[in-house]
Amino acid sequence: MPEIRQSIAQHYHKRTKYDPETITKKSQGLDWSKQPVPFKEYKIGSAFDLKPYLQNKPESYTSDSKIRQWQRLSRLLFSSYGLTAKMPSLGSAVYLRSAPSAGGLYPAEVYLVSRGTSILPSGLYNYQCRSHSLMHFWESDIWRDLQEACLWHPALEGTQLAIIVTAIFYRSQWRYEDRAYRRICLDTGHLLGNIELAGSITDYRPHLIGGFADDAANELLYINPQQEGVIAVLPLADLLDIQQNLPAWNTALPSRTDTDYPQISDGELLNYFHQSTRIQLGTTGNVNLPVVQAEKSLEDKYNFPFCQKISTVTNPIYWGENLEDLELNIHQRRSTRAYSGEDLTLDELKALLNFTYQPQDYINQNLDNCPDYFDLSLIETFIVCSGVEGLETGCYYYAPKAQELRQIRFKNFRRELHFLCLGQELGRDAAAVLFHTADLKSAVNQYGDRVYRYLHMDAGHLGQRLNLAAIRLHLGVSGIGGFFDDQVNEVLGIPEDEAALYVTTLGRPR
Template sequence: MYSQRSGSIPFCIFYHQKTKYSPEGLARRNHSIDWSHPPATSKGYRSGTVYDLKPYLSDTEKVQSNGLLDRLSRLLYLTYGVTAVVPYPDGPFYMRAAPSAGGLYPAEVYLLSRGLPELPAGAYNYLVPAHTLVHFWSGEGWQGLSDACFDHPALKQAQIAIVISAVFQRSAWRYEDRAYRRIFLDSGHLLGNLELAAALEAYRVRLITGFADDALNGLLFLPPSEEEALAVAALVEADAPDHPPGRQALPSPVHGNYPPVPEGQLLDYLHRVSKIDARPPTSPPAVVQADKYNFPFCLKVSTQSGPLDWDAKLEETILRRRSTRRYTGEDLNFAELAWLLDFTYQPQHYAAQGFDPAPEFAHLELLSTFVAVLGVQGLEAGCYYYAPQAQELRQIRFKNFRPEIHHLCLGQDLGRDSAAVVFHTADLAAATALYGERAYRTLHLDSGHLGQRLNLAAIRLGLGVSGIGGFFDDQVNEVLGIPEQEAVLYITTLGRPARSATADG
């Protein structure tokens, strides 16, 4: 266990250690939640021009247009829109297209327009419950956006950019300092939807996670330390000429010299030290994604298969997505697991179906994936490393982990009754050496993005799926035999859903 002393370790690694769950720590935890006063899950504006996007979705009031607002209406709806309303005595609960831990929805979605006839220049907020855009600032802000993003080449082609921000307290209200992890996982879910829905509207998403934080926050008038920008997605026309390359991520400084930071302030401190003020003089060298854990005598199972057939069902799948709350314990078959992995990690196989064959991540090459097989027909139980380049599972431990998975998932039956559990991990020391404190943000963002692809592929196959952000961190490594340096970032459970066992989350 790391100690907090000046110059010892990067702060993000110290944060990760301090926010780990353990049986002893949870037993000592003294955090009372006022369930009668949850934080609001959306913003409101007292002034601004309102653009109602609902008529573009309605069958009875359908606006006959293939214009910008028509495309944006569907894009925003499939990215983060309300897909169901659950009535409660104290008010309705709005389920959204992208899952969120605890249904707290910390993310906000903004649009910046370069200046178009249907969408004048300025900044817009997407009001999710009303499915409207509010033009809350009229101004020529595109140059400011480009400056904040250090003249990223995608902004020379795009006319519209989407900015994802987070209101930290929405998640911290329940999850305290560990909420920082969940906020970026939730935002990654949103990016996963955006990337796929953009293809339906003939856009390509160009991801930008390296930007001057305070400059971008100021452009959107975000209240400091309460709401902060997390990522920029430039919408480029799918048929636009090939663009010059631009880095999705940039490094921030490493902070090894920091004062004692009390619990309750770790989230805010990590975000502040992971900010970028100016474009770094040099960028990290490109890292080629390489397969690992290729032991001489380990069992290797190819996952190569034909691509999952979407049959133009992406929109329907996004709208049907729900987080499973109970599994039957029945097995999956191997073909189903192979399709799940194929769609998540081999997007180049889906160009013929209209998907982006090369969706952008911050640095996918720094993530590793392990699969705990509990019940997959034709596959021995155990822990496997997924090698994306070879497209194969490599067994690193032989055992049925069902009781242990149940325990390390905080006793949730989802872990016990699932058929397979996917773990996203990263070597934080190696990632921080390349990208500084900011790597912690982007690793979780990418993990959420991958998790959403898993979500949607599972729903397409009629399977159950649920992400888990709360787990006994160190015990994951111990149980599965994953090397200690691989920090566990996210868990996705997969299985046969029990009837009427879905909920938002």
Template structure:
């Protein structure tokens, strides 16, 4: 029988793997004369300054509380948090981490009409912390139609649209940038989820939408920028917007009949192949989501050492002020000391990342929206944790335990796997998010490649914030020798590595 051809998502994944024998042969040179600018500009529009709303009790009236909530949500999701001098001028840091500091995402607000925001389209101008209203017609029905009448849009009045300007990331990472764009989007979604809790919103994630319709609605130049996620914002101060949860992801087609695609064209081809459009099958009904999608942990290796991860949770303080401060001061660690960390610290980071229901009494969402967490697995390489044997472990979130699968100190191998980055060698812990790509494509079609990386980035951002709060160093790694990870660490061969996060003692 003829071999079944890989889908375009699987083909893309294979084509964009890093290999030690070929990684230096491409010799990609950065085009500094065409370095992308990470801020979008409009020639016309009406500006709404959000900075005054960061100050307490400066306004009276219906728009006061809305302005305060929206200003806090946006600054903590994607706002500027620092500025670094460079030989090219200044480099601005944001609340959400981005590979290479390239910030490929753009954030838009779609308003149905509120006291602060008349109906229309707004772009978030992070550099000035303001909203630019560039379209003033009522387009909410267009949004509903493009999202196949998702129930979260029936009573809500605001929605966030996240887009990607592909060149911002592809300038450095070429075709592999698609992975990083969606990891970065996951970081942003993680911030939106958590910042909503102290801004009186509940975000409802929508990954299934008519791509072409949303792109047209936002007036995007699709040769450069396209929509990648929608988030309906439910106002928790309005009882009619206290809504149930629905599914977030829809399948696309699975393309196995594709031509030869030249290097440099693969990113764009994959994205357009994962579109849902007017020719796609109609959605019969959006299903409610009342319980977590995980029912049991995927791996239970025989005779393995098991370590309970049950621990006390982080206390984020009154009105989650500790969480807000942590989001705004987060930085990616550049150098680790190589010193060990405490087992309690690792367990606390895992608790915040994977056990959100433990934080319900602090008014955090007990079941936040992901696309499909049941597709993501976590493996942990331990090099320096006091009270925990060195080796590689599978993290079982349902059972809340670490299951050891290999006994060894992997520091030298981790240095190699992470492309010779010292972060991999000197970290106390390296976490690997993986997915069975073939199974995932079978469930959601090629569009699942978006979902997997966004969910991994979302988890990665929770890891980031818990680590920073505890005084640990943390940094994500999107570049690694894909095929060598499973062999070295003993991870099952079906698990494709999606993302790596390092934890350790910062220098």
């Protein structure tokens, strides 16, 4: 009986694994003369300057309704993807943004589509983060075209604004080659996490759409699909307009599963894979039905007999009056470069997990108690604790429904963590290292090859919440997208089909 061929998503994941035997052979010196510029500029169009409307405190809002709308939109975009620091580097400058990006390459671009509001004429806008402005580069009403590209998703019926996030592939591929697609989706997930939280701060509710007709969405923005591709659409419901207080809908649709792919050369795999995960216009999907929330009684995936179980129930993090501290934390977030090796407390770890996985605990602070993800049921969380007071060293499975840690391995893994994080001291010196994984074969069976996007964007979204919670608690945090994949599975003791998606290190900064 012939062997069933892996899907292109499984093939891509296996082929882009880092392996200790081959990573030095594959790595090449970077051509710094070809380093991509992480900004897209439009030379023609009308610029709308958002800087005058940046306000740190909601009470500074004017009574003028149009100015209030400008203030809200300005803060939303700045907290989502604005420039928050300028750092000198090799005789030039590196601009840091509110959302983290691997290697500071920022592959995501942010566009705004207006249906025609009192402040924004209808058409297409690009967010120029370097000048914190909107460039109105297409003035025609294209909202109906957006609805068609999004397969008539209900969230676009009553909203007036939508954010479109694209990926400019070469920005990350220049450094990370074909594996860059993983990092592009993780970085987009960081951005989606910021948009969701910034929406709560500014009274917008983003409705995430991952199921859309790719070619139609790309044509809508007049972008070259070989260089740039739409990766997420987010209609913005205005929560101050009662008619835009909308239910949640399905965020993800399946694509085809491609098992009939040719032999693909190195350097061509990323683009081929992305194109294979497209949804074609005319595809029908059940997007009109509200999301059916999972039953709270459903069990978490792993429930090992006789393992030690530690409750993670705790008081929620307080984000200040009107979420002022959350907004400040978004602006101040930085990735930690080195840890001291000191322990975290168990209460600190519980608080990190609570903000990341238990949004229902934050409804009293006016945060969305059920933010949009693609499908969190596909993602599992493991934590290797090397220095958490009150916890034995070892590997734990985090059960978010039961809100408990379940110990599955008893060992100090600092040496293994140092190795699997490509020799980065962050892995060795961190007090805890959190891993997001997914059963890739099962996920592909549910959503087709497009699920690879969904998994990594969801992992990035969770990672960004961990980032912000750590900064709030004055802890260090750094996400790692480069690791020895198979060694992760060995440390966690999980099967080969469980794909490692993302690593987040946590500890006390040096």
